[in-house]
Amino acid sequence: MMLYGHEYWMKMAIDEAFRNVQQAEGGPFGAIVVKDGKVIGKGRNLVTTLNDPTAHAEVQAIREACNHLQSFQLTGCVIYTSCEPCPMCLGAIYWSRPDAVYYASTKKDAANIGFDDHFIYEEIEKPMDQRSIPMRLLQPADYLLPFQAWSSAERKIEY
Numbered sequence: 001m002m003l004y005g006h007e008y009w010m011k012m013a014i015d016e017a018f019r020n021v022q023q024a025e026g027g028p029f030g031a032i033v034v035k036d037g038k039v040i041g042k043g044r045n046l047v048t049t050l051n052d053p054t055a056h057a058e059v060q061a062i063r064e065a066c067n068h069l070q071s072f073q074l075t076g077c078v079i080y081t082s083c084e085p086c087p088m089c090l091g092a093i094y095w096s097r098p099d100a101v102y103y104a105s106t107k108k109d110a111a112n113i114g115f116d117d118h119f120i121y122e123e124i125e126k127p128m129d130q131r132s133i134p135m136r137l138l139q140p141a142d143y144l145l146p147f148q149a150w151s152s153a154e155r156k157i158e159y
């Protein structure tokens, strides 16, 4: 079996990003998920096509890969993304637990063309009441009921 190197897969992710721009389907971002020398997930940024702010290239690729594996984990997989992941995708990456992530463009490159996610990193650092989108504590009676139910549930899949 022919095994391709990291650069081969990265070029595929970059090509996905490039074709997304050419076909005017969304932002200039592409990602692929590789397992055992095969592509099991491919994603391009489809935010404006799908009217889905979560449809970043990495999220799309992770969804396809997890669907392919019928698993919520990407153990044994490597993600190649044309650009350094944003904080949302970083979250999705940590939840899906791939073995490694390779990225090409940096967040500085992305900021230079108008995709600046630095403000989100800054927001995370701020206390809740100083964030630009108000996030307020609101705890009606029994607000912990779902957590208590989970703790004592016999039928559950932990992750």
Ligand SMILES: Nc1nc2[nH]cnc2c(=O)[nH]1
Residues within 6 Å of the ligand: 027, 029, 044, 045, 055, 056, 057, 058, 081, 083, 084, 085, 086, 089, 110, 115, 117
């Ligand atoms: N890495 C990455 N950064 C983005 N910034 C805005 N959209 C995207 C995306 O799909 N991928």
